[in-house]
Amino acid sequence: MIRTGAQYLDGIRDGREVWIDGEKVTDVARHRAFAPIVAAKARMYDMQHEAAYQADLTYEENGERHSLFQQPPTTQEDWWRKWRSVDLLLQDAGGIVTRVGDETVGEMWSLQDGRDILNEIDPRFADNISRHIRRVVALDPFHVSANTDPKGDRSRPITERDPDMMVHVVKETSAGIVIRGAKYETAAAYADQAYLKPTVGAWTDEKESDYALGCIVKMGAPGVKHVCRGGFAGRGDPADTPLASRFDEVDTLVVFDDVLIPWEDVFFYRYTRAAQQVRATLHRYSAFPYVLRLLYNADMMIGAAMWSAKQTGLEKLQAVQEKLADLACYREGIRAHLVASITLAERSPAGLLMPNQSLLYAGRVLACSQLPVMMHAARELIGGQICVTPNAAAFHAAGSGAWLQKFYTLNAEWAAEDRRKLLAFARDLLNSDYAGHRLAFVQFAQAPHFNHLAAVYRSFDFSGPLDFVRRSAGLSDQVLGTPK
Structure with a gap:
């Protein structure tokens, strides 16, 4: 069911380890750098319950109401409604917020489109994706996406770098896989979970397979540490910074220090073809x-x-x-x-x-x-x-x-x-x-x-331009072949 703002705030008060400007944050929701954007996200949750907005921000299925942003799109009207909903949110906020969930949940839908490739590894992994998409709809979490690794010195082969420069699996257990490394992710410190996926790359070298990993990570899980850049909010008089003081979405270096990922949260790992598929189709919705x-x-x-x-x-x-x-x-x-x-x-x-x-x-x-x-x-x-x-x-x-x-x-x-x-x-x-x-x-x-x-x-x-020029220039079918 759709969450309230209070439920969201309770969810991120889970003892997570967050650092900013050398300070360990005791309550993300109240800290000066995070409080304005956390309040904006909480407001978005509350709007879903208000009579003036509920019909536009939610949909009903099997007698329960869910967030429209988490709904997998099947019709053109679904997309028009999503557009109208964003308009309502931003008009209410009085500014632009980017990393609030609707732009990242679509990456999960892209994964579902590639489930045949994941079935080549293990059918359980493809089933995990479908289950997580249903879970996002049912529980309405603040879902973000972890993408870019520190990478290190890219002039050196990946085997000659510190292995932690890219997130990788260090151990398999009966409970799941254990991962190490780090990712940059906006809004991670005040989100519920992240889809951790391979960074931009060709993913053609099997030596990279240890880093070909896709999974869900809970942002308050043991071993997850958030090291944030300095925030713009709280620096000075809001009258001088009317946007930065309200809409700064804080970026985080999320460190994974031997983090256990349960098997039900794993989508693929040590499989470069899956990494290729993810990078090629990742943004088709988002x-x-x-x-x-x-x-x-x-x-x-x-x-x-x-x-x-x-x-x-x-x-x-x-x-x-x-x-x-x-x-x-x-x-x-x-x-x-x-x-x-x-x-x-x-x-x-x-x-x-x-x-x-x-x-x-x-x-x-x-x-x-x-x-x-x-x-x-x-x-x-x-x-x-x-x-x-x-x-x-x-x-x-x-x-x-x-x-x-x-x-x-x-x-x-x-x-x-x-x-x-x-x-x-x-x-x-x-x-x-x-x-x-x-x-x-x-x-x-x-x-x-x-x-x-x-x-x-x-x-x-x-194919259209090729065929047009082939016909107009009188090029030979036998030489060039028919464009497809």
Whole structure:
């Protein structure tokens, strides 16, 4: 059944070992770096129970109500509903949250699509996947995904590195496998469980088989240690960091120090072909909510730039309108790919409905590769005050406040405080440490850019262009063969 916010908070108070800034955290839900984003996730759980939202955020099956985000999609309407639900969540939150579960549970559905390959190892492993998908629906956990290993010196063969640089199995027992190593994962410190999977790679060398591992890890299990990067929340006045103070999703180096994984939580291990399958199909569902979040990010850039133009009276200038149109084209390009990927959705091997793969992956390339350009376009529209404006305390201090009120008041309609708020928002969105972190995160969160392009190459149907040119140029069927 759908959980409440209180049940979620109780679930992460399980004695887990969490470190941040050299401090051992006693209560993740209350710590200054985690409290805002944990509260946002708890709010999402509570919204599922409220009459105003329940019909849009949940679905009923066999007399029980479940989270819509955990529902395996089988129809186009399932995807439209998921989109509408994200919209409701973010409108309620007043900002963008990315790693909250709906973008990672889809990786489990991809595993189910590859169950025939897993059956080659052991039919129990494929059954484990189906059972875990049902378990996620039934228990509504905060499910995240562990992807990137530290890897070490990649100029050296994997056999010559410290074996712990990539997660691997060190022992089999009657109870399960024991693993060591580490993974980077956003939100792990305040999640319930993670799908641990192979890192990006070709997975063609059998020497790598010890690292070809897929399983579920409970984030509070013995031997799991969370070493987090410093958080942006709690650093200063929230008036100066309206986004970072509320929506920082803390990244974690999750250390697995001889962690026991019960057999029922193992999907595959020591099998490079399974690792190949996972890496090739991992994002066929999860790329959708990931790209969808960038649509909202585009809305934020458009809104900040347009409000700045309105405040300063520049919105009627052609040059300003052209740059705003560039932002709008970027935004609509993302939306067009998402809409088309649903409209032309494809049936998966397991019978689910996956967004059209070529269109979805092409949309991800557009959204991620053009984001730095669009961020700079928004900076240009907002102007130099984004980087030189004093903080909120200076606006409210007796000595400096009067001068700032004078020079930041634009007219009778736009007072200094509104101008300060917009510039603080725009700085946090485009120019702050948090903005730089989010930009880097977008470039690598689902995979690096070359992997995005590889996904497009694998999913695009080249047969149409090949056949068209073969016919138009009069090329020989006997030489080239008929494209398939």
